[in-house]
Each structure stands twice: as structure tokens, then as C-alpha cells.
Amino acid sequence: MGIMKDFKSFAMRGNVVDLAVAVVIGGAFGKIIASFVNDVLMPPIGLLLGGADFSNLKVVLKAGSEAILNGDAVVTPAVAEVAIKYGSFVNTVVDFTIVAFAIFMVIKAIEKTKKKEAAKPAAPPAPSKEEVLLSEIRDILKEKQ
Structure with missing residues (x-):
């Protein structure tokens, strides 16, 4: 049972769980970008380039052929x-470029937020008990004079 306990502690560490969430979200984000590129972005670009559908562009090195049948017997295979x-x-490549740019923008926004938080001056620390006591003594001495 020691192996199962070790595995559970390994699998439940913060970094592993965060990585799993990032992979799932990244996969979903990749599908969204692929759909955006294939269904929204590429058709107008293909239209501008003379009706070309990029997904079907290819250079045929060797043409294929269908099987030739004689009844049920295959004379020439496909x-x-x-x-x-x-x-x-x-x-x-277009998918990758869009995903890379989107991730760049997200990271840039996160860094900007971190810089704003770092730029805020930290509140001065509260005075210690000794400082408070000394200031009270000082104030009392001033009142007596």
C-alpha cells in the first residue's frame, strides 16, 4: 500500500493538478482556434486568393487508383x-501563429497586472509595541511641561 500512498501524494501535488488543468484547457483552446482558422479565417482568405481552399491544396506525387473488380474477384487492388x-x-501554421499570439497577449496582460501590484507602495508596517509605548510616554512628558 506504500506505493499507492506515494502515488496519491505525487498526483495531488499542486503543480501536477495545475498542469493537468492547463493541458485540458489548452486542448479545448486549440480546438477553438482550429475551428476559427478553418471555418472563419481561411474561407475569406481563400476567396481573396481566387477561391482556393487551403485544406485541399496538395501536390500529387503519385496518383491513386481504385480497385478493378471482375465480378467478386479483385483484378487490381486499390x-x-x-x-x-x-x-x-x-x-x-496559421493555427499555431494565432495560438502563440493569444498566449503572448495573455502573458503580457498577466505581467502588466503583476507590475501594477508591485508598483503599489506597500503599507508601512504597524509600529511595534515598544514604539507605541515610547510615543505615549513622550506625549505624557510633553503635556507635563
């Missing part, structure tokens, strides 16, 4: 197309 799909790569 051959898959060999292609360089650079359109998908362009979409992925």
Missing part, C-alpha cells in the same frame, strides 16, 4: 494517392 498536402500545413 492504390492510395501519394501527395504532399501543403494546404493542411498552411492551416496548421
Whole structure:
């Protein structure tokens, strides 16, 4: 049972839980950005570039062919197309750029907030009991004179 206890303490450390939350949120954020790029951003860009759909852009190295059948017997098996799909790569680069910029802006906002907090002057520490007592004695002595 020692291993289970050690694993539980490891898995429940603050950094591990924070990392797990960050990975889940990052995955969801990545899906949102991918949808934004594929469904909102790229269609107008493709339209401006002559109706090109980037997700379908490719260079075919070897054309594929369908299977040739003679009844139920396969005469020639199907051959898959060999292609360089650079359109998908362009979409992925745009996705990455948008995600990187969004993360940059979030980090910049966090740093700005931290700088504002650091710039605020700290409240002076409360006087110690000795200082309070000495000031009372000083005030009493002033009143007697």
C-alpha cells in the first residue's frame, strides 16, 4: 500500500493538478482556434486568393487508383494517392501563429497586472509595541511641561 500512498501524494501535488488543468484547457483552446482558422479565417482568405481552399491544396506525387473488380474477384487492388498536402500545413501554421499570439497577449496582460501590484507602495508596517509605548510616554512628558 506504500506505493499507492506515494502515488496519491505525487498526483495531488499542486503543480501536477495545475498542469493537468492547463493541458485540458489548452486542448479545448486549440480546438477553438482550429475551428476559427478553418471555418472563419481561411474561407475569406481563400476567396481573396481566387477561391482556393487551403485544406485541399496538395501536390500529387503519385496518383491513386481504385480497385478493378471482375465480378467478386479483385483484378487490381486499390492504390492510395501519394501527395504532399501543403494546404493542411498552411492551416496548421496559421493555427499555431494565432495560438502563440493569444498566449503572448495573455502573458503580457498577466505581467502588466503583476507590475501594477508591485508598483503599489506597500503599507508601512504597524509600529511595534515598544514604539507605541515610547510615543505615549513622550506625549505624557510633553503635556507635563
